[in-house]
Amino acid sequence: MGKPCIICVAITGSVPTKADNPAVPITVEEQVESTQEAFEAGASIAHCHVRMEDGTPTSDPGRFAQLKEGLEKHCPGMIIQFSTGGRSGAGAERGGMLPLRPDMASLTVGSNNFPTRVYENPPDLVAWLAGEMTKYDITPEIEAFDLSHIHQAVLMKHAGLLPGKLYVQFVMGVKNAMPADKDVFDYYVKTMQRLAPDAEWCAAGIGRNQIEVNEWCIAAGGHTRT
Amino acid sequence: MGKPCIICVAITGSVPTKADNPAVPITVEEQVESTQEAFEAGASIAHCHVRMEDGTPTSDPGRFAQLKEGLEKHCPGMIIQFSTGGRSGAGAERGGMLPLRPDMASLTVGSNNFPTRVYENPPDLVAWLAGEMTKYDITPEIEAFDLSHIHQAVLMKHAGLLPGKLYVQFVMGVKNAMPADKDVFDYYVKTMQRLAPDAEWCAAGIGRNQIEVNEWCIAAGGHTRT
Ligand SMILES: [Zn+2]
Ligand SMILES: [Zn+2]
Ligand SMILES: [Zn+2]
Numbered sequence: 001m002g003k004p005c006i007i008c009v010a011i012t013g014s015v016p017t018k019a020d021n022p023a024v025p026i027t028v029e030e031q032v033e034s035t036q037e038a039f040e041a042g043a044s045i046a047h048c049h050v051r052m053e054d055g056t057p058t059s060d061p062g063r064f065a066q067l068k069e070g071l072e073k074h075c076p077g078m079i080i081q082f083s084t085g086g087r088s089g090a091g092a093e094r095g096g097m098l099p100l101r102p103d104m105a106s107l108t109v110g111s112n113n114f115p116t117r118v119y120e121n122p123p124d125l126v127a128w129l130a131g132e133m134t135k136y137d138i139t140p141e142i143e144a145f146d147l148s149h150i151h152q153a154v155l156m157k158h159a160g161l162l163p164g165k166l167y168v169q170f171v172m173g174v175k176n177a178m179p180a181d182k183d184v185f186d187y188y189v190k191t192m193q194r195l196a197p198d199a200e201w202c203a204a205g206i207g208r209n210q211i212e213v214n215e216w217c218i219a220a221g222g223h224t225r226t
Numbered sequence: 227m228g229k230p231c232i233i234c235v236a237i238t239g240s241v242p243t244k245a246d247n248p249a250v251p252i253t254v255e256e257q258v259e260s261t262q263e264a265f266e267a268g269a270s271i272a273h274c275h276v277r278m279e280d281g282t283p284t285s286d287p288g289r290f291a292q293l294k295e296g297l298e299k300h301c302p303g304m305i306i307q308f309s310t311g312g313r314s315g316a317g318a319e320r321g322g323m324l325p326l327r328p329d330m331a332s333l334t335v336g337s338n339n340f341p342t343r344v345y346e347n348p349p350d351l352v353a354w355l356a357g358e359m360t361k362y363d364i365t366p367e368i369e370a371f372d373l374s375h376i377h378q379a380v381l382m383k384h385a386g387l388l389p390g391k392l393y394v395q396f397v398m399g400v401k402n403a404m405p406a407d408k409d410v411f412d413y414y415v416k417t418m419q420r421l422a423p424d425a426e427w428c429a430a431g432i433g434r435n436q437i438e439v440n441e442w443c444i445a446a447g448g449h450t451r452t
């Protein structure tokens with residue numbers, strides 16, 4: 001409300017492959033090119049995943065370094081956010097690219113189910129990733145897959161364990177986690193206003209829920225992700 | 227409101243030991259004795275965990291059989307609920323006692339963090355446990371450690387995957403999961419009324435939150451757990 005609308009573009013994600021959609025950018029060159037289009041159209045945050053040559057998700061710091069260099073050159077001023085999500089690696093691997101000091105990095109502070117497995121974010125890994133982000137002065141984007149993740153983020157912020165401004169993204173529409181439900185969305189917004197009125201928040205609808213969740217988000221004054 | 231107040235007594239739990247509290251009932255005889263006191267005082271559901279001789283939690287069907295026999299003899303008419311929680315075993319072990327056909331069994335339909343680890347309830351294990359409960363005609367008590375677990379339970383109920391009446395327990399006050407927060411409690415109740423108005427619900431506050439959560443629960447018309 002009155003705040004400038006921040007548009008966050010997710011580069012590639014960790015799931016889709018060229019077989020699903022030949023337009024998915026996989027190489028660093030393709031990723032930089034498609035991000036530049038989004039940047040010129042007004043996107044201000046690039047949420048970055050990287051892939052191996054064969055398209056499998058990876059946390060490889062070398063890939064992230066190349067992508068960061070390309071984005072800094074072609075999208076000057078764009079906020080670069082690296083994913084530390086669990087689809088691209090296990091345990092501390094997930095934070096191996098943080099010494100590259102992106103502006104932001106995603107951080108999930110709890111665990112939940114995914115369509116076919118548990119998305120594991122054990123407390124010691126969460127603490128370690130938050131510590132690395134503190135060390136390298138990286139603002140986390142909290143990926144809230146459930147309500148308790150918002151509470152946990154606020155607790156960690158109050159305990160001085162999260163650097164930068166508190167920034168939460170509600171993730172909705174993942175099978176076996178939180179569905180894209182408008183009443184829950186409204187309660188998430190209300191919870192942010194109650195527990196962390198100065199924080200930023202946004203919402204991402206997964207798959208077929210993307211457009212609907214973006215609309216809720218814009219109407220409620222959050223920023224959006226495409 | 228207007229419904230009879232159901233009181234649910236948790237026998238022993240899976241965490242405390244004699245070293246923590248010498249009054250914790252560990253042997254089957256001690257468990258039956260302490261449950262009988264609660265039953266005579268008005269408790270109507272016995273939520274049951276069992277232990278080995280040395281006090282470690284177990285899912286051993288033999289132990290559960292002994293406990294069920296003792297409860298049926300000394301607490302006639304009491305509803306017997308077995309725990310399938312993850313502190314007492316891994317994977318399918320957690321449901322090994324279901325062929326004993328207790329009246330109810332606990333079922334967690336999502337994953338979340340516990341104080342020092344991930345509480346893992348992968349989708350295939352959840353589906354298997356729900357299938358066993360269907361096969362043996364056992365009513366699940368859904369242990370909702372987070373908001374999405376309520377949504378998931380309702381989805382499973384609508385899909386015909388949960389036998390009996392829908393029965394949800396909100397679990398609050400576990401470190402790294404959902405805190406005991408009155409606003410969340412109220413939203414949980416509102417969510418039940420919205421998505422499953424005919425279901426039963428109750429709430430359990432863990433540790434120092436127990437009495438407060440019970441008070442919320444009674445005031446809102448749910449049943450309580452001690
Ligand atoms: Zn965002
Ligand atoms: Zn991502
Ligand atoms: Zn209960």
Ligand SMILES: [Zn+2]
Binds near residue numbers: 240275332
């Ligand atoms: Zn239990």
